[in-house]
Amino acid sequence: MPTNLMQTEDKVFLTQISQLAKSFQDSGDSAAANKLRDLIDRAQTDEGSAYAAFVGLFSAGKSSLLNTLCGSDLKTGAVPTTAEATQVRLSDRNSNVVLLDTPGVDSTDDAHQEATEKALHLADAIVLVMDYQHVEAEENLELAQQFGEGQKRLAIVVNQIDKHLDFELPFEDFRQRVVTTLDDWGIEYDKLFFTANTDSPYNQLDSLSQWLLELAIPQVNEGTEEAQQPEDALEAHGSTQPIPARTDMLMLRVEEVVDEHVRWLFQADWQKESERVEQLAGFQLDTVADIKQEFADITRRVDENRRYLEKAAEQLHHVHDTISEKMLRSIDSAQIAPYETTGKGKAFIESMKPGFHVGWIRKEEKTRDERQTRLQRFVEDLRSKSTQFLLWPTQSELRQMLAEQKWLFTEIEDEISHMELSVTEELCSRLVEEGALVSDSYSHQYVADVASAIRAQCSRQVKRILEKVREVTEEHHTMELSGERQALERLKEIQSALADMIRLNEDMERDKEQYMSYVLSQ
Template identity: 25%
Template sequence: MTLTTEKAVEQMKSLYTYINNYSSSKQSEKILDIIEKLENRKMMIGFAGHFSAGKSTLINTLLNKEMLPSSPIPTSANIVQLNSGESETVVYFREEPPVRYEGEIEFDRLQSLFKDGEEIKRVDISHPESGLPSHVIVLDTPGVDSTNDADRLITESSLHLMDHMYYVMDYNHVQSEVNLQFLWEMQRRGTPFSIVINQIDKHNESEISFDKFSQSIDDSFNQWGIAPERIYYTSMKDFDLSINTFEDLKVDFKSLFERSYEVIENQAKLDAESVIQECLKEAEEDFYQEKQELLERRKDLETLLENSHLSVEDQVTTEELLQKLHDDVQVRIRQFIPNAYLMPSVLREDAKEFLEAQQPGFKVGFLFSKKKTDEEREARNQKFYQHLDDVIEKNLKWPLRDRWLELAEKHKVTDESLLKKIQDFPFEYNKDRLHDLVEKGAEVTGDYVLRYTDQVSNDVKKEVRRFTQNIQEQLEQTLKEYQQTDYDKHQKAYDALEECGQIEKTLEQFSIRIKSYQEDLYERLRTPASHMDIQVVKDDLKKRKDCVLTSSELPPEKKAVVNPDRGATEPTNSSTPDQSIDSILEKVDETLSIVGNVQGLDSLIDQLKGKKERLKNRHYTVALFGAFSAGKSSFANALLGERVLPVSPNPTTATINKISPPTDECPDRTIHVAVKTESQMLHDLSGILQRLGVEVSRLRDVHETLLALPEGDREALDHKQLSFLQAFLDGFEEMHLYMNQSI
C-alpha cells in the first residue's frame, strides 16, 4: 500500500469501529468492505440497470468469455462478482456461512444460483480466463426496476464498492422514471457512471430518426441534472450497425483497468461519506415514529390553544416572565438613572450660595443681623432646594414615570392603583439631606462646590433607585397574581402550553443528537485509527475469511413447487355451454326491471345497460396493459394489420386510446378527442400550485402566473412535476378553447 492508501485505510478503520459500536452492522459491514478493497488494492466495475436489458450478455461480450448465463428473462436476483484466479465459486448465503466450490460449475446450475435471491445474497466466480486483470472485479446486479423490491435493495447494497458503474438500459425504456431516479441518486452520491443504451437494433428510423432519439435522451438527462461520463448505444445482435458504439465501450471499459489508484482512493472516501449519510438516515428513522407521535400531539395541543387566549408564543413560566421584567427594568430604568443630568451651572451657583450661608461666619447687616442672617440662610436654602426639585422633576421624575408606564403597558399591567402611583410618581427628595451632606469645616471653594453638587446628585439618584425598587416589587407581585389568576381560570390551556414547550425541547434534543452523531462520524473519518481499532479490523477481516467453508457438493437445486390442488381440478366457470347470449340478455333485462327504481344505483344501472347493448351488438373490448414503451401501440397495430397508432421508443401514449369498428356516424379513421374540463386540469395542477404557493382559481390566470414565474422558483418542484408543468405551458394556448369538448 502507498502512504496515501494506508492513511485512507487508517481513517476508515477508526470510522468502522465507531459505527460498529453505535450503529447497525449493515453500515459497518459496508465500511469493512471498503477497507478490504483498499487493502487488497482492488478496483470494482459495476453493471446495473433495467432488468432483462442484457447486462449479463454485455459483460460476457466485453470479457470475450461466457462467464454469466444470459436469458430473455431475468437471470440475476443477487450480486455476482467476477474476477481472475483459480476456477472456483463462492456462494454467500443469507442465513448460513459462505461456501467455496472448487472447479467450474455448469451454466444451468449457475443460473439456478443466480436466481435464488431468497437464500443467496452474493456469488463470487473466479476463472483464470475471465479476461480481467488480477486487481479488477466486475459486479453484475439485479434489475433496479424489477417488480421485486428486494432486487433493487440488493443492487443498492453494492454501490459503495463500485469505482465506476455502467448503467444498462433497454432501448425502449430509457426514460423510465425508475431509471432516471436511480441515476440521479448516483449523481448525488458521487459514483462515476456511464450509460449503455442496449438493444439499439430495435431502432426503427421510420418511427423516429436516431438524431432525434438521442437528442430526446440528452434533453431528459439534462432536465434531471444527470451528467454521465458517456452514453453508449449498443447491440449484441448486430455489430455492423452504424449507430452501434460497442467498440468504443470496449476500449473505454479496458481503459478503466489502468485508472490511477488515487482516483479509487478518492472514490472510497466519497463512498464512506455516503455510508455516513445512510447512518444518519437510519438514526433519523429510529426517531421517526416517536417524532411523528410528538408532532401529532403538538398539533392537537395547538388546536386546543387556538380556542383559548394563549398561543405557542406565550409559553413562558412565571420565573421567565419576571426575568423579562427584570431585564427591561435594567435597560429602561436602571441604566437611565446614572446618566440623568441633575446639576446644570445655574444650580451649582445656587449650591455655592447655599454652602456660603452654612459657614459659621456667615452674617448679613449690622443691625438686627441675626434675624436677617437666618432669613437669608433660609431663602438660599429654599432657592437651592426648589431649583433642585425642578431639575429632578424635569430630568428624572417625568422621564422615569413615562418609562415605567411603557413597561407596565408592555407587560400588560392594568391594576389601577399601581398605574396611578406610577402616573403620580410621588418621589420627593428630603430637603434635610442637603444639610447632612455638607462637610463640617469645609471652605467654600470652586472644587468643594463641584464635589458637594456631585454628592447631592449621586444621593438623589440613590434615593430614586430605592423608590423605583418599590415600584418594581409591586409590578412583580402584580404579575405573579395575574399569572396565577389566569392559570386557575385556564388551567387546561396552560397545561397544553407547557406540554408544547416540553415537546419542542424533545424535538430539539433529537436534532442535537443527530447533529452530534454526524459530527462524531465525520470526525472519525478524519481521525487515524488507534491500535485497538486496527486490531478490531484485523480480527473481523480474519473472521470473514475463516468463516468460508469448502465443499465439493453444490447445494440442492430448488424445485418449483406445484400446488397439488391445481391441475387436478377442472377449470371453474359459472357459465355452462347452453347459456346462450339470448339467455344472458334476458337475465340482464330481469335484473334491470328489479333494480331500475332503486335509489343510488344510477351509475351501476348505466353500466349494465351499456354492457347489454355491447353484448346485443356482439361488441366487446380488448384492453392492452403494460409497462411504458413495452410496445403496446405496436402490438395493437399488428393485431389490426395496419398502422393506426403512432409508435416510438419514447413514451407515445399519455391518454386512453380506444379503437372501435367504423359505423355510419363514425366512418373509418374518424377521431374523437375528449378534452379535459377546466376543473379537471385545475385538479391535476393542484399539487404543483400548492408547492409553488400559487392561489388562483381560473385556468387562464394559472397559465399566466406560471408563465411569469422565475426559473428559480420552479426548483421547489420535483422532476415529474416540472415535466407536467412544461407540457401544460406548451399546450395551453392551443387546447384551452376546446376545454370540456369532444373534437
C-alpha cells in the first residue's frame, strides 16, 4: 500500500520505521529488524537515490558492465573477491541511481548469499545479467522466473553481445529466440537489453543507462501541482512511464520487510496447514489459488462422472431389456432345420407311424434298427445345424456386445464359452407325440417342436448370461460411483484445509496492514 509521503517530515517517517524495527527485534526476528535498519541507513545516506541490484551467475560480466556504465574500476573475475555488495553510482543532472554489484547468486558461500540477499532487499529494481552464450541456460531462466514473480521491476540483460556472429544467425532471429524462450517460461520482466563492453551494432548500453536513471525520476499524485513532472527529465531518458516517488519506493521496501516478518510470525502455523493440504491432496501446489483451481476442476469432473453413472444406472434395465429382446429375436429366427434336416426329421416320424415295418424276416428287429438309424441321422444333422446356425452366432453376438467393456468381458467370457445345446436322441424321442402320428402333417410340426425346444435351451442360457451381465454391470457402476463419492469426500476435506489456510492468510494480511498503518500514522 505505497503512498506518497513527500509532504511528511522525513525524521518522523524514519522514526516510525525505527520503532517498527525495535518491535521486530523484540519479537525475535532480528533479520527483519536489520533489514529495516538498512533501509533507514539508505534513506539517511542516499536521499533521493534509487537502488538497482545487478545479479547473475559467476562470469556473467556484471562488474565489467558496471565499470562501462559508470566509469568505475570494480574488480572482475569468475571468483568474487569480496563478500559485500559493492556500490557504484550512475548520475545525470536529473537522477542519481545506486548500482549494487553482488557476488554470483550461484555461490555456495554463506557470506556471499547474505550480501546478495541484503542487496536485493535494498533494491528498487533488479538487473539480471546473463552471459550471451548461456542466456538459455536453465539456471538463468530459473533466476529470471524467480525475480519476475517478485514486486520489483526486472530488467534482463544479455551481456557480451559482441560475441554474436551474424553469419551464424541473424541478430533479429537471435533476439526473437530469446524473447520466445522467456515467454515460454512465463517470465515477467520490464525490459530486455543486449549489451557489450566493446563496440557492437546491437549494443543497448545507452538504453540500459537511461532505464536505470529513470528509476529515480519521481512520480507524484495526479490532481496536484506536483503532478507535473519535468518534461525535460522525461524526454532526456526517452520515457513517459510514471516512476514511483522516491519515498514511495522506500515504502515499498519497508512493506516487503513487513511481509517477510508477518510470514516469519505465522511460519509454523502456515507450514502445518500446508502439510495438511499436501497430505490430503497427495500432491503439492505452489499457491492456494492453484489448489483451489485444482479442486474446482476435480469437483467438476466428479460431478460429470456422477451424472453419467447415475444416468447409466437408470438406463441399465432399459439396455438390458433391449439387448435381451434383440438376442431372443435372433434366436427365434435362427434356421436350424433347413430342408435337408427337416427331411430327415420327417423320415424319422414316418418310421414311428403304426404299420411301418422293414422286410418280413426278423421284421421287428429290422424295423427297430431302421427307426434308430433314422433318429441318429436326424439328431446328428440337427446338432450340426444348431451349432452352426444358432450356438456359434449367439456366442459371437454376445462377445461383440462385450468387446468394448473388457472388465465385463473377463467376468462373462467363461459363461459364453461354456454355452452348449443338448441335441440328443432322448430329446428327439421324448418330443414325439404318438397320438399325432396318424396325421399326415404332423412330421412338419414335430420338426418345428424339436427346433423350438433347442431354441428354448439357447434362450434360457442367454437370459442367464444377460442377467449376470446386468448384475456385474450394476456392481461395477456402484463401485465406480462409490469411488467418486469417496473422492468427493476427500476433496471436501481438502477444501476445509484450504479454508483454514485462507483464514490464516487473512490474519497475516490483517497484521501486515496494521504494521503498515502504524508506519503511515504521522
